[in-house]
Amino acid sequence: MENITIISKGKVTAIVGNLVEAVSDGPLIQNGICFFQHEGKEIMGEVIKTEGNKAFAQVFETTRGFRGGMEVHFSGSMLEVSLGPGLLTRNFDGLQNDLDKMEGVFLEPGARTFPLDKASVWPFTPLVKSGDAVEAGDWLGEVPEYHLRHKIMVPFKWEGSYEVAWIAGKGEYRITDTIVRLTNAAGEEMAVTMIQTWPVKLPITRYREKRRPGKLFETGVRVIDTMNPILEGGTGFIPGPFGSGKTVLQHALAKQAAADVVIIAACGERANEVVEIFTEFPHLDDPHTGRKLVERTVIIANTSNMPVAAREASVYTAMTIAEYYRSMGLRTLLLADSTSRWAQALREMSNRMEELPGPDAFPMDLSAIIASYYSRAGYALLNNGKSGSITFIGTVSPAGGNLLEPVTEATKKVARCFFALSQNRADSKRYPAIDPIDSYSKYLEYHEFIGFAAREIGSSWIDKVDFVKNFLIRGQEVNEQINILGDDGVPVAYHEIFWKAELIDFAILQQDAFDAIDSNTPLKRQKYMLEKVIEVVNTEFGFDDFNRVRDYFKRIINLFKQMNYSEFKSEKFRDYESQLHHLITEKITA
Amino acid sequence: MMRAKAFQKIYCRLTNITKATCTLEATGVGYEEMAYVQGRAAQVVKIAGNKVTLQVFEGTEGLRSDAEVIFTGKAPWLPLSDHMSGRFFDAFGQPIDGLPAVEGREFPIGGPSVNPVRRKQPSELIATGIAGIDLNNTLVSGQKIPFFTDPDQPYNQVLALIALRARVDKIILGGMGLTRDDYLFFKHTFEQGYGQSKIIGFINTTDKSPVERLLIPDMALAAAEYFAVEKNEKVLVLLTDMTQYANALSIVSNRMDQIPSKDSMPGSLYSDLAKIYEKAVQFPDGGNITILAVTTLSGGDITHAIPDNTGYITEGQLFLRRSPEVNKVIIDPFRSLSRLKQLVIGKVTRKDHPQVMNAAIRLYADAANSKTKLENGFELSDYDRRVLRFAEDYSRDILAIDVNLETEEMLDETWKLFSKYMTRDEVGIKQEFTDMYWKEKQPA
Ligand SMILES: Nc1ncnc2c1ncn2[C@@H]1O[C@H](COP(=O)(O)OP(=O)(O)O)[C@@H](O)[C@H]1O
Numbered sequence A: 001m002e003n004i005t006i007i008s009k010g011k012v013t014a015i016v017g018n019l020v021e022a023v024s025d026g027p028l029i030q031n032g033i034c035f036f037q038h039e040g041k042e043i044m045g046e047v048i049k050t051e052g053n054k055a056f057a058q059v060f061e062t063t064r065g066f067r068g069g070m071e072v073h074f075s076g077s078m079l080e081v082s083l084g085p086g087l088l089t090r091n092f093d094g095l096q097n098d099l100d101k102m103e104g105v106f107l108e109p110g111a112r113t114f115p116l117d118k119a120s121v122w123p124f125t126p127l128v129k130s131g132d133a134v135e136a137g138d139w140l141g142e143v144p145e146y147h148l149r150h151k152i153m154v155p156f157k158w159e160g161s162y163e164v165a166w167i168a169g170k171g172e173y174r175i176t177d178t179i180v181r182l183t184n185a186a187g188e189e190m191a192v193t194m195i196q197t198w199p200v201k202l203p204i205t206r207y208r209e210k211r212r213p214g215k216l217f218e219t220g221v222r223v224i225d226t227m228n229p230i231l232e233g234g235t236g237f238i239p240g241p242f243g244s245g246k247t248v249l250q251h252a253l254a255k256q257a258a259a260d261v262v263i264i265a266a267c268g269e270r271a272n273e274v275v276e277i278f279t280e281f282p283h284l285d286d287p288h289t290g291r292k293l294v295e296r297t298v299i300i301a302n303t304s305n306m307p308v309a310a311r312e313a314s315v316y317t318a319m320t321i322a323e324y325y326r327s328m329g330l331r332t333l334l335l336a337d338s339t340s341r342w343a344q345a346l347r348e349m350s351n352r353m354e355e356l357p358g359p360d361a362f363p364m365d366l367s368a369i370i371a372s373y374y375s376r377a378g379y380a381l382l383n384n385g386k387s388g389s390i391t392f393i394g395t396v397s398p399a400g401g402n403l404l405e406p407v408t409e410a411t412k413k414v415a416r417c418f419f420a421l422s423q424n425r426a427d428s429k430r431y432p433a434i435d436p437i438d439s440y441s442k443y444l445e446y447h448e449f450i451g452f453a454a455r456e457i458g459s460s461w462i463d464k465v466d467f468v469k470n471f472l473i474r475g476q477e478v479n480e481q482i483n484i485l486g487d488d489g490v491p492v493a494y495h496e497i498f499w500k501a502e503l504i505d506f507a508i509l510q511q512d513a514f515d516a517i518d519s520n521t522p523l524k525r526q527k528y529m530l531e532k533v534i535e536v537v538n539t540e541f542g543f544d545d546f547n548r549v550r551d552y553f554k555r556i557i558n559l560f561k562q563m564n565y566s567e568f569k570s571e572k573f574r575d576y577e578s579q580l581h582h583l584i585t586e587k588i589t590a
Numbered sequence B: 001m002m003r004a005k006a007f008q009k010i011y012c013r014l015t016n017i018t019k020a021t022c023t024l025e026a027t028g029v030g031y032e033e034m035a036y037v038q039g040r041a042a043q044v045v046k047i048a049g050n051k052v053t054l055q056v057f058e059g060t061e062g063l064r065s066d067a068e069v070i071f072t073g074k075a076p077w078l079p080l081s082d083h084m085s086g087r088f089f090d091a092f093g094q095p096i097d098g099l100p101a102v103e104g105r106e107f108p109i110g111g112p113s114v115n116p117v118r119r120k121q122p123s124e125l126i127a128t129g130i131a132g133i134d135l136n137n138t139l140v141s142g143q144k145i146p147f148f149t150d151p152d153q154p155y156n157q158v159l160a161l162i163a164l165r166a167r168v169d170k171i172i173l174g175g176m177g178l179t180r181d182d183y184l185f186f187k188h189t190f191e192q193g194y195g196q197s198k199i200i201g202f203i204n205t206t207d208k209s210p211v212e213r214l215l216i217p218d219m220a221l222a223a224a225e226y227f228a229v230e231k232n233e234k235v236l237v238l239l240t241d242m243t244q245y246a247n248a249l250s251i252v253s254n255r256m257d258q259i260p261s262k263d264s265m266p267g268s269l270y271s272d273l274a275k276i277y278e279k280a281v282q283f284p285d286g287g288n289i290t291i292l293a294v295t296t297l298s299g300g301d302i303t304h305a306i307p308d309n310t311g312y313i314t315e316g317q318l319f320l321r322r323s324p325e326v327n328k329v330i331i332d333p334f335r336s337l338s339r340l341k342q343l344v345i346g347k348v349t350r351k352d353h354p355q356v357m358n359a360a361i362r363l364y365a366d367a368a369n370s371k372t373k374l375e376n377g378f379e380l381s382d383y384d385r386r387v388l389r390f391a392e393d394y395s396r397d398i399l400a401i402d403v404n405l406e407t408e409e410m411l412d413e414t415w416k417l418f419s420k421y422m423t424r425d426e427v428g429i430k431q432e433f434t435d436m437y438w439k440e441k442q443p444a
């Protein structure tokens, strides 16, 4: 937050937790940022309610030592982030302070650091010339930021149309240098640098229109790409009790997904999980560009021990950065773990404000807040005809693992993919524990995707996916029968169906996130394996004893697992594959 | 926190007294500041105009409305020094072992969080000799993990056993609602186990006010931070029983008219617990804090708000239960989890560790299904019978708390059982490992 103007001052009158009440001597702005003058430091807060000259502020840091009568300065701005080249690789807190620039091991109250680097120079290439007509969001020039060309745009806040009066030539500039001057309709000249600011709670809508998603967003996770696909610009959520694999799944997506930029909001969860990313991403390769993962990643860390009030800010900061990169025509992936912690922060505040509570004491407007957040994702057609996307996947941490709770229910209404993690699957180590029957992707019904799949994956792809899904349901039904009637109380053919469903489970659904090869399955390989599994499922084996069925399928499953652990089409892979064929022909010709 | 009285602001009129709090008119008071009300430690929890509400740690029974209130001008603190080793204190940092008070530098308790980018990734394995931990749910320094246990399990004995075996520099015991017997048990165990020079205790026994125990975790962790940051020591913090801590939280918040959330716990329970558990850390200069806690369950219900919120915060959980088949206490392979095990298993330990662990648990799960079949009166298949025998041997010879093995021995023993009861296909482990470790078939 730079260039803040103070519009009024006030005195603190009440303090409960991180809710502080103050009386102001002048105007107040809803959601305006304020600064508490505490022992020589400025502690930041946000006005969340006003009543006459009384302001209720949530404080973004500890209020320890705050006193009645303490001075507070109210600014004329809402919480804003700075946008410009150099965001990638950085680790921010929820208010976009650069955590690496902070001094010391502990986070000291009142410490603030600038999110970008003012000293570094960037090689700039203009994309427009004097006399060109432009408006907010239009690309004026670009600088290389690792693998991508970072666009310098007409600031999103600027209304109306402009003419380019002057633009800097190809050359090296700092982010604060003026690189373009624009003339507005009134003939005034305005300077553009490489940085602009934007209030996080408002969406950036400088695009022509939002389109329905249609293209597969490849994640390398089989149970997602094959069974419950998410699309570029799509939304999904992962509810699950603790330990069911939400974070591991999100990390897998961050590592493998076909995105240009990945933004991770670590919202109210464990610090060690972010440390894992800090530690690993500089060394891991982006499977799509071969560059280091860290180069496409921005982390917003507001872990559970960091200020509760900044949890809300953290998810909005992350979304705003995603929108910024989308405006450059890029595919961004936004991950938030966990959106429930954000909702809980809202609940804590709402309770302190003594607002009328909704279900489970969450604020009444929780649904609306979640819906409007999810609606900021999407596939956007930009003014220049290019497109960019934000694919958003949030986790939800339902109390007691019970999905009938307000955050899950509100999210289910807006997210198009539902990746439900099941306790049973996690308990039996069937990872990822995405329940194959309860989960869904609404995109399988999108005609845009049906067309895409037929064109790009295979003409009968969706039929195959449906076949496998239905088979899993049959497998479950048959399993229930076996459990009720006993192994020999059902026809042997039931055992065959059950074990074929198990094969689908072990070979397609289950995937070891910690195995270098198995963790990431490119779509081509997914298709190959799915077809191979379907081949087995469609084979009539005609067993005469249910014990044989299990023994036989254990061997088949084992060979499929060995294949999954081997480099695709390597000698080893081929070897297991031929063992598999052998095993099958042997059985059906016997 | 010493009772050194800085004679600053003194008031003597309480306008309101509840079971855990009192309110008075006062000015210039800091939020979270410590005060003494009629000699009892208290802390500012709310300021509204000139009305200040204090949480009275020792309870408000017998408080007079004209009680003397002295504000100390600072947030709760603790004097810390090397001389604390071997000593036991109460929730206010006063010795309870009959020895004189410890002098030291004053540190605030419940201080700021570590900047996440300054944390190092935990990577040191803490061996306990217990397979339910070392083999299946490996403990890593810098981790925070609770035992989920019914109150009748020997959880304090297990904590003490692990603490004595763990190679750490300090053990800090935070006892909340501890019976006097258990306090003395810990004290004697460490004295006899040569752990006395390493142990420091902050103890709230059941005869003390429940609200007092709200200070215990912050006290224990302030001391832990002192040794881990200032002395680069490896500190193991034992917190038992965090359920008692959370119950005290709910007493206070309900007295303050907060809207209770699930199970009458405060809506901020998650954040309150996270502030404690997140003190577990690997510091850049080698010091670290590992937290091993106890969360007692009521009737085994882990969907109750206390274990539920805990599970969402900690890096796994260890279920302590008695295995009826072998009549021994085990750490249940189901639902128990160490989220940091990935950082060490197959890396610090032998390469086959992750696969062996998972395969054994899968077979154990199969055995549970076979057992259900048996209970429902169905005939067992040959596989059912083999897997049941596997599970029994596995519980008795590997999982039981009283078995003490090196990790490699645990792996070898598991391979032995695989070979004894199963075929290679049924175990389903990567072939390179089966080729290396499969023991030749012994008659089952
Ligand atoms: N795909 C997977 N492959 C292997 N293990 C997994 C997988 N997903 C989860 N796990 C195991 O489950 C544990 C908990 O997963 P995590 O994502 O942290 O759960 P959550 O975020 O839902 O609480 C992990 O530490 C890991 O041991």
Ligand SMILES: [Mg+2]
Residues within 6 Å of the ligand: A246, A247, A248, A269, A337
């Ligand atoms: Mg998680």
